[in-house]
Amino acid sequence: MHELVQLIDESRRVVVFTGAGVSTLSGIPDFRGENGLYKQLDGNLVFDVAMFDQDPSFFYTHGRDLIYGLEGHEPSLVHTECARLEALGKVTAVVTQNIDMLHQRAGSEMVIELHGSPAMHTCRDCGRPYDYAWACQRVWKGKVPLCESCDGVVKPDITFFGEMLPDGAFEQACALAAEADLMLVLGSSLVVHPAAGVPLVTPRCGGKLAIINKGETPLDQHAILCLDDLQEAFEAVATAFS
Numbered sequence: 001m002h003e004l005v006q007l008i009d010e011s012r013r014v015v016v017f018t019g020a021g022v023s024t025l026s027g028i029p030d031f032r033g034e035n036g037l038y039k040q041l042d043g044n045l046v047f048d049v050a051m052f053d054q055d056p057s058f059f060y061t062h063g064r065d066l067i068y069g070l071e072g073h074e075p076s077l078v079h080t081e082c083a084r085l086e087a088l089g090k091v092t093a094v095v096t097q098n099i100d101m102l103h104q105r106a107g108s109e110m111v112i113e114l115h116g117s118p119a120m121h122t123c124r125d126c127g128r129p130y131d132y133a134w135a136c137q138r139v140w141k142g143k144v145p146l147c148e149s150c151d152g153v154v155k156p157d158i159t160f161f162g163e164m165l166p167d168g169a170f171e172q173a174c175a176l177a178a179e180a181d182l183m184l185v186l187g188s189s190l191v192v193h194p195a196a197g198v199p200l201v202t203p204r205c206g207g208k209l210a211i212i213n214k215g216e217t218p219l220d221q222h223a224i225l226c227l228d229d230l231q232e233a234f235e236a237v238a239t240a241f242s
């Protein structure tokens with residue numbers, strides 16, 4: 001039996017923690033990666049809240065393909081297997097650093113988005129909410145989305161640099177991690193804090209930690225299983241739990 005299959009088989013409350021390596025399986029570029037948006041555009045300016053307030057067109061121009069072209073990407077095998085393992089009662093929650101909504105599209109119901117999501121947008125001035133489709137319509141016309149009530153600039157509910165994580169998300173993720181008997185880290189290098197602190201909660205509370213990531217992570221020493229090929233591991237999972 002594949003080592004990962006065995007671990008999942010033995011566990012009853014699995015929490016999955018996902019990062020950019022899961023999105024890249026769906027063809028979404030890792031914006032922190034070698035050829036990512038961050039490297040091309042000099043650092044973190046696209047997702048910087050001070051920059052956004054100074055010139056929102058910078059985000060809406062450079063982030064457009066990444067954030068408002070998501071419908072061209074389909075959930076991967078990893079996304080669909082996470083949803084299926086939740087339906088089977090194995091997975092209690094998905095905690096994700098990703099902002100592409102692919103876990104929900106794959107059918108996962110309990111998803112904690114540590115860095116928010118573009119599913120909703122909010123007016124910077126009056127707080128009026130708008131949904132993704134509303135924003136897409138305006139962004140693809142080359143416009144900065146403006147509030148219909150007050151003409152304020154509308155921003156996606158993604159956590160930008162300089163902003164707090166969404167209310168309660170980190171606490172909820174830690175509580176789920178504390179109750180898990182297996183924390184499964186998928187496609188995250190675990191370097192972006194505070195999100196990267198969540199998986200360590202599980203081994204601290206007596207559960208197991210397994211990490212599947214291309215490259216080392218700072219938590220490898222706490223893991224009972226480290227693998228590097230997500231696709232291969234989840235093909236084994238898909239076969240075993242079919």
Ligand code: ZN
Binds near residue numbers: 124125128151
């Ligand atoms: Zn407004």
